[in-house]
Amino acid sequence: LKAQAGQAWAVVARSRGRAQPRAHRAAMVYIRDFEEFEAASRELFSVRPLRTRFSLKYRHSAPHAGAVVKVTDDKVCLKFKTDQMSDLKKVERITQAFARWTVATDMATLDEPDKELEEAREAAKAA
Secondary structure: OEOOOOOOOOEEEEEOOEEEEHHHOOEEEEOOOHHHHHHHHHHHHHHOOOOOEEEEEEEOOOOOOEEEEEEEOOOEEEEEEEOOHHHHHHHHHHHHHHHHHHHOOOHHHOOOOOHHHHHHHHHHHHO
């Protein structure tokens, strides 16, 4: 909550009434390339699937307009930030992928395309 200059660590958050030193927070990494972000997210999820979570924040008002996608396991925090409309399809793709990963029974099949999803897409195109 406030930094204390005379100590080796600063109190930055409270968790269940206890102060947490800065060293215990997840290291945030902004990744500029979406494909790299998606690969790093997949790797993070495959290592700790029960602790990894996904967050999407969208703001439509200037000057902070855009989307921020965050994937974290409380040790590593990966972020992708964009203000381009063309990147929203990519954000939709990672959102769908993360939803599929959370219900996957075999972590080795995370990279394989989902057959049901592909069939649904083909049916939607035909309609």
